[in-house]
Amino acid sequence: MLDQRIIRDLQATLGAEHVATDKADLICYSYDATQQQYLPDVVVFPASAEEVALVMKIANAERIPVFPRGAGSGFTGGSLPTRGGIVLSTERMNRIVEIDTENLVATVEPGVVTEQFQKEVEKLGLFYPPDPASLKFSTLGGNVAECAGGPRCVKYGVTKDFVIGLQVVTPTGDIITTGGPTMKGVVGYDLTKLLCGSEGTLGIITRIVLKLLPLPEAKKTMLVLFDSIDGAAKAVSTIISNKIIPTTLEFMDGRTIDCVRQATDLEVPDNARAVLIIEVDGDREFLAKQVQKIQQLIQPLGVVETRTAETPEESEALWQIRRSVSASLRKVNPDKFNEDICVPRSKVPEMIRKVDAIAEKYNIPIVNFGHAGDGNIHVNIMIDRKVPGELERAHKAIEEVFRGALELGGTMSGEHGVGIAKAPYIPLEITPEAAAYMKAIKKALDPNNILNPGKIFLD
Amino acid sequence: MAKLKNLEDYRDAIEQCVKCGACRAHCPVFGAERREGRVARGKVALSKAVLDGEIGLEAKVLEDLSQCLLCGSCCAGCPNKVPTEEIVAAARRRIAEQQGLSTFGKGVAAVLGRPKLMNALAKTGGALSSLLFRKLPENSGLRLRFPLPYLESGRTLPPLSARPFRERHPERIAGEASQPTVAFFTGCGINYMYPEIGEAFLKALRFLGVTVIIPADQACCGLPAVSAGAGEVVEKLAEQNLAALSREPVDFVLTACASCNAGLGKIYAEMGEPFEKLAEKTRDIFVFLVEMGLPEKLAELPSRGVKTRVTYHDPCHLRTRGITAEPRAILRALPQVEFVEMENAGTCCGLGGTYSVYHYENSRKIGAKKAGHIEESGAELVATDCPGCIMQLQDAINHAGGRQRAVHILELLREALPEEK
Ligand SMILES: Cc1cc2nc3c(=O)[nH]c(=O)nc-3n(C[C@H](O)[C@H](O)[C@H](O)COP(=O)(O)OP(=O)(O)OC[C@H]3O[C@@H](n4cnc5c(N)ncnc54)[C@H](O)[C@@H]3O)c2cc1C
Ligand code: SF4
Ligand code: SF4
Numbered sequence: 104m105l106d107q108r109i110i111r112d113l114q115a116t117l118g119a120e121h122v123a124t125d126k127a128d129l130i131c132y133s134y135d136a137t138q139q140q141y142l143p144d145v146v147v148f149p150a151s152a153e154e155v156a157l158v159m160k161i162a163n164a165e166r167i168p169v170f171p172r173g174a175g176s177g178f179t180g181g182s183l184p185t186r187g188g189i190v191l192s193t194e195r196m197n198r199i200v201e202i203d204t205e206n207l208v209a210t211v212e213p214g215v216v217t218e219q220f221q222k223e224v225e226k227l228g229l230f231y232p233p234d235p236a237s238l239k240f241s242t243l244g245g246n247v248a249e250c251a252g253g254p255r256c257v258k259y260g261v262t263k264d265f266v267i268g269l270q271v272v273t274p275t276g277d278i279i280t281t282g283g284p285t286m287k288g289v290v291g292y293d294l295t296k297l298l299c300g301s302e303g304t305l306g307i308i309t310r311i312v313l314k315l316l317p318l319p320e321a322k323k324t325m326l327v328l329f330d331s332i333d334g335a336a337k338a339v340s341t342i343i344s345n346k347i348i349p350t351t352l353e354f355m356d357g358r359t360i361d362c363v364r365q366a367t368d369l370e371v372p373d374n375a376r377a378v379l380i381i382e383v384d385g386d387r388e389f390l391a392k393q394v395q396k397i398q399q400l401i402q403p404l405g406v407v408e409t410r411t412a413e414t415p416e417e418s419e420a421l422w423q424i425r426r427s428v429s430a431s432l433r434k435v436n437p438d439k440f441n442e443d444i445c446v447p448r449s450k451v452p453e454m455i456r457k458v459d460a461i462a463e464k465y466n467i468p469i470v471n472f473g474h475a476g477d478g479n480i481h482v483n484i485m486i487d488r489k490v491p492g493e494l495e496r497a498h499k500a501i502e503e504v505f506r507g508a509l510e511l512g513g514t515m516s517g518e519h520g521v522g523i524a525k526a527p528y529i530p531l532e533i534t535p536e537a538a539a540y541m542k543a544i545k546k547a548l549d550p551n552n553i554l555n556p557g558k559i560f561l562d
Numbered sequence: 563m564a565k566l567k568n569l570e571d572y573r574d575a576i577e578q579c580v581k582c583g584a585c586r587a588h589c590p591v592f593g594a595e596r597r598e599g600r601v602a603r604g605k606v607a608l609s610k611a612v613l614d615g616e617i618g619l620e621a622k623v624l625e626d627l628s629q630c631l632l633c634g635s636c637c638a639g640c641p642n643k644v645p646t647e648e649i650v651a652a653a654r655r656r657i658a659e660q661q662g663l664s665t666f667g668k669g670v671a672a673v674l675g676r677p678k679l680m681n682a683l684a685k686t687g688g689a690l691s692s693l694l695f696r697k698l699p700e701n702s703g704l705r706l707r708f709p710l711p712y713l714e715s716g717r718t719l720p721p722l723s724a725r726p727f728r729e730r731h732p733e734r735i736a737g738e739a740s741q742p743t744v745a746f747f748t749g750c751g752i753n754y755m756y757p758e759i760g761e762a763f764l765k766a767l768r769f770l771g772v773t774v775i776i777p778a779d780q781a782c783c784g785l786p787a788v789s790a791g792a793g794e795v796v797e798k799l800a801e802q803n804l805a806a807l808s809r810e811p812v813d814f815v816l817t818a819c820a821s822c823n824a825g826l827g828k829i830y831a832e833m834g835e836p837f838e839k840l841a842e843k844t845r846d847i848f849v850f851l852v853e854m855g856l857p858e859k860l861a862e863l864p865s866r867g868v869k870t871r872v873t874y875h876d877p878c879h880l881r882t883r884g885i886t887a888e889p890r891a892i893l894r895a896l897p898q899v900e901f902v903e904m905e906n907a908g909t910c911c912g913l914g915g916t917y918s919v920y921h922y923e924n925s926r927k928i929g930a931k932k933a934g935h936i937e938e939s940g941a942e943l944v945a946t947d948c949p950g951c952i953m954q955l956q957d958a959i960n961h962a963g964g965r966q967r968a969v970h971i972l973e974l975l976r977e978a979l980p981e982e983k
Contacts, residue, residue: 127622130611132599136582148597175598176583194596214596218587239587430641 105144105188106412109165113147113189116157121148121195132190135175135182137524143170143184149197152270152278154310159276159307159554162189168553171303173213173245176237178441179522181249181302185557193244196309196437198225199492206269207315208284208404213244213308220313230318232259235518244308250300252518254351254382257476259316261518263299271298274305274549284312297544302520303555306549322350322384322393324418326410328375334405335377336452341400342381343448347393352476353380353425356455359472362431369424369446375407379475380425382418389560428472435468436485444508445479445517457507458482465500479517505531521559529560565833566793569613569652576613576649577643579606585646590910591629594927602636602646609653618710619657627653629921631914632789633878634824637726648832651654654791665791668982688816709982727757728778730942738771742813744850745775747803749822750782751949759949762976763818763847769979770854777806783825790916804840814842816846818972820877820948821915828883846880848888848947848971857895863978869900870976873941875932876908889947889971896978904939906931913954929958937964945971 113122123129123146132146144167149155152293168188175182184190197214204227208541211220217238219229225463235241235255241251247269252261268282281294298305329335332354339352355363362372371378383393398409412418432439438522446454455471462469473481482504486493505515505528515525515532529538542560545552555562585602586592599608599622607625611617632647640646729747737743744767752760769773784799803826807815813890817823820954823846874893876886886908894901912918912928936959938942944955944966955968 125620125622126617127599127608127611127620127626128597129605130607130617130627134581134607138581174583174586175581176586197596216587237583240583240585316737430643433642 105167106165109161109167112161113145113158116161117149117154117159118148121150122146122497124147129552130338132172132175132192133184135172135177135180135256137178137180137183137522139180139183139523141185142181142187143190144187146192148192148195152272155191155272155307155309156276156278158189159274162553163551166551166553168309168556170555171244171248171249171307173242174178174216174240176241176246176503177249177522178443178519179516179524181498181520181555181558182245183523185523188553189306193242196244197242197452199516200310202227202229202315204229205516206284209313209315209441210284211243211311211313213242213247213311215243217241217246224315227319227368228318230316231265231313233262233265240498243313247299247301247308247311248301249518249520252474252477252479254474254476255346256474256479257352258348258350258384265314266295266299267309268312269295269298269308270310271306271308272341274551274554278309280305280310282312300520300524302558304545304558305554307554319384319386321390322382322411322418323390324377324421325394325397326421326424327379327381328372328407328409329377329379330374330405330407331489332455333452335379335403336449338345338379338401338406338477339451340449341404342397343441343476345396345400347383347397349381349397349476350384351382352423352474353472354378354451354475355425355472356430356470358468358470359428359492362435362470363424363427365431365434372407378424379417380421420502424473426553432470432483432485435470436487438486438488440484440486440501441519442501442504442515443473443479443517443519444482444504444513444515445477446508446511446513448476448478450511451478451480454508454511454513457511458504461500461503461507463535464503465496467496467500471498471502474517477517478513502528502531517520523558526557526559526561566655566796566829567648567652567832569609569649569656572609572645572649572652573613575645576610579603579640579644580642581607581636582641583642585636588635590633590635590912590928591631591924593909593931594912594924595629600629602640602644605650605653606644606646608644609649612653612656621659624657626659627916629924631878631910631917633911633914634882635878635910638882651788651791654789655793656791658791658793663790680698708974717954723754723757725757727753727760728776728780731760731764733776733778735768735774735776737768737773741771741773743773743775744809745777745810745812745815747780747783747807747815747817747822747826747844748776749756749817749819749949749954751819751821751962756949756952756970759818759970759972762970762972763816765976765979765982766847766851766856766972768982770851770856770859772854775810775812778810780806783822784823784829785821786915787918788825788829796829797833800833801839804830804837807840811864814841814845814850816844816845816847816850818947818970819950820846820879820946821950823885824883828879846885846888846947848892849885852888852891857891859977860892860895860897863897863980866898869898870943871898871902871939871941872899872945873902873904873936873939873945874907874971875904875936875944875946875951875953875968877910877946878910880947881908892971892975893945896974898978899974902939902941904935904941904944906935911951911954911958913950915950918954925954926958926961929954930962933958933962933964936966937962942966942973944968945974947971 129142133140133142168186170184172182193214196212198212202209232255235251246262250263355378464498468485470483486497585755589601598604634647636646781799781802784796787795827844830837912925918925952968
């Protein structure tokens with residue numbers, strides 16, 4: 104419990120209605136998509152960088168932990184108030200400050216919802232590509248803090264590739280800016296990149312300068328069914344080595360197809376053991392040619408069937424197969440661990456085989472799908488927590504999955520970050536020296552360890 | 563006696579929530595006020611905390627649980643189909659059981675539970691403007707249905723009809739023997755406020771030769787009482803409607819109000835037998851008209867020179883039940899109509915039963931967004947399939963200074979159909 108005096112200080116700073124201490128509010132800010140719960144002592148809703156800075160000053164003086172929070176859609180518990188203290192919500196900082204159509208840059212506050220921003224820039228014929236599956240509800244601040252990615256990353260890159268400047272409140276309560284609205288800039292350390300993916304441990308992002316692109320004229324979607332995961336993986340490398348970079352290359356493995364088959368009335372032939380959703384974008388005439396070329400290239404690789412969408416509605420129907428995955432998985436088992444390992448593109452089939460072996464060893468269904476184009480595999484370990492022993496086996500399986508990915512030159516997380524969920528496994532991937540280097544940065548910037556403590560690293 | 567589920571019965575459903583946050587994209591209340599307590603995920607978390615005894619029914623919990631339109635948008639967009647609107651309604655019943663109904667809830671219960679009172683009120687209220695409401699005695703039931711602060715907040719209401727729709731017609735209007743027989747569930751909106759929609763309904767069914775039964779003793783569907791947490795009133799009304807609607811054999815029970823459709827078709831279905839049967843027979847009027855081939859018949863009518871631009875607003879209680887194509891199919895088929903889609907046709911208008919009474923400010927914010935989209939569509943009329951939405955849309959348009967009119971699709975259909983001999 105926090106001292107009443109501190110609550111009064113916060114109220115005086117932000118206005119009483121922007122400081123919540125009712126148990127009901129604390130409950131509402133105690134969770135994220137990790138589904139774990141930790142009650143904060145207080146939730147604050149600042150409206151500006153200046154207010155955030157004042158909160159940090161109070162927190163520093165009183166040594167109270169502060170947990171930044173966007174939409175709370177994170178999968179690794181980054182926004183969870185694991186030590187009580189202050190949850191700092193960016194929900195009121197949700198203005199699109201400027202869209203500069205001349206220079207193709209935009210300035211936004213962190214609480215802006217990603218899709219809303221995309222819609223606004225698209226109205227102006229512009230394009231902001233990063234598209235995490237949570238884009239309809241996650242915030243740009245959360246996206247930057249996690250360096251979120253989505254299906255379009257194959258061609259366009261992840262969130263950090265679009266962030267060119269930030270305004271940040273430091274853990275000690277100063278306001279700084281990094282980078283800026285120019286396409287080039289090499290003065291000083293690249294703090295912008297350091298803060299992207301820092302999971303709210305190094306500073307609170309209060310403004311974001313984003314790079315924009317022209318909106319591609321059109322896109323085309325193909326759904327290709329293969330008789331093996333190797334065929335699908337070969338297709339990915341064949342397409343790319345022929346110098347075609349599709350916007351997306353999403354895959355689903357055999358088990359995923361089985362789930363989808365049960366959950367929908369979509370016609371999927373029995374011999375289909377892998378699916379690729381391939382989308383290309385660009386000029387209209389150019390697209391037709393590309394689609395043709397892709398079809399020619401992949402035809403010999405065990406293609407069972409190809410469906411090509413001509414209209415946005417048809418394209419939507421094809422994507423529906425991918426979107427039905429998440430709900431259909433629950434039919435396998437009620438609880439899931441969604442790991443997001445990433446391996447070099449060519450190693451995807453090998454990784455899937457490893458995962459299948461792990462599933463067998465621990466007798467737990469594991470379903471794989473994800474972004475084949477960048478080797479990012481969503482490994483879904485499906486369990487029933489109520490079955491004794493299942494949780495323990497799941498944890499062992501997860502560790503083996505991580506080890507497997509690392510052996511192939513991959514990483515434990517392609518997009519969800521570390522948070523608290525993967526913190527125990529950090530030593531598998533990061534050497535003690537590298538970890539010490541990172542911790543030194545944290546220590547220098549946050550001497551009292553009050554900004555999102557206990558995340559990324561166990562301490 | 564019919565039985566609504568209680569909060570405990572929803573424990574499994576509550577545990578289906580994986581806290582992903584997807585409902586943040588769909589909840590109109592959250593859109594108006596970005597706070598977790600306002601969104602489905604928060605309300606589900608609070609309901610769970612109440613069930614587990616972690617939190618009592620304290621003021622803040624009541625406030626958050628009152629901030630729900632019961633529109634079902636969250637559930638439609640939820641990967642796990644968590645029925646937040648049902649959970650919140652059950653939570654409100656628990657609140658009412660433990661703390662009694664709110665003043666307004668009492669008003670709703672008193673009026674809805676006694677159809678005779680409602681009739682009498684409608685008569686004295688005939689041609690009353692909202693200004694006159696102020697002169698009503700303190701204890702008037704009309705005051706309870708539309709309490710003064712609500713009117714003083716500036717809401718524009720349609721005048722009540724001098725003669726309720728059901729009193730204007732016999733209980734049976736015979737059609738052709740080869741055509742189906744249907745019961746018309748008029749709902750309160752059409753009976754007391756918009757009888758002209760009822761007239762349009764009859765004209766359309768006469769055109770098709772359908773036999774229509776209009777049971778005089780049907781009652782309110784009960785949805786406002788669901789919203790107020792008045793569980794017993796809902797159960798009583800369901801009994802009464804079951805009796806009234808099953809006296810004569812009918813093929814379908816038709817509604818021309820999205821809320822009534824959800825009341826009969828969804829809430830009753832949850833109450834098990836014998837209400838399920840009634841629920842199964844319930845059809846939205848446009849689903850029925852499309853099944854009867856009306857669009858093809860309309861195509862044969864002579865087309866008109868100048869067409870009116872019309873857009874469509876999806877009432878939540880139809881959209882979330884998958885009824886979106888049929889009302890549009892009828893609109894598109896109307897010879898005098900040029901149909902245009904507006905942006906966000908599927909977001910709630912902000913009425914939400916008792917919601918707009920308790921939270922008129924927010925209700926208006928949600929409505930204002932809608933009015934903006936209507937304006938941008940360039941339409942002269944916004945058509946819909948729910949008297950409640952019509953009232954709310956018109957109020958929103960009036961406040962935005964727009965010139966559009968909100969109408970029921972049936973009114974446009976009535977205009978299109980040939981004059982009867
Ligand atoms: C259904 C679903 C699908 C998803 N799909 C994807 C996907 O395809 N790709 C992907 O990458 N992720 C995905 N995610 C994960 C999640 O949506 C992303 O990590 C997202 O970026 C989190 O944004 P948020 O606003 O919810 O942030 P939160 O969850 O609130 O916070 C995430 C982290 O960011 C920090 N943070 C938030 N705002 C700030 C700020 N202003 N300054 C500093 N730190 C801040 C928090 O402290 C926390 O550490 C998905 C999640 C769900 C539930
Ligand atoms: S969308 Fe459904 S599962 Fe996700 S948080 Fe909302 S209610 Fe829960
Ligand atoms: S029913 Fe409607 S208002 Fe209530 S939580 Fe769901 S989306 Fe929000």
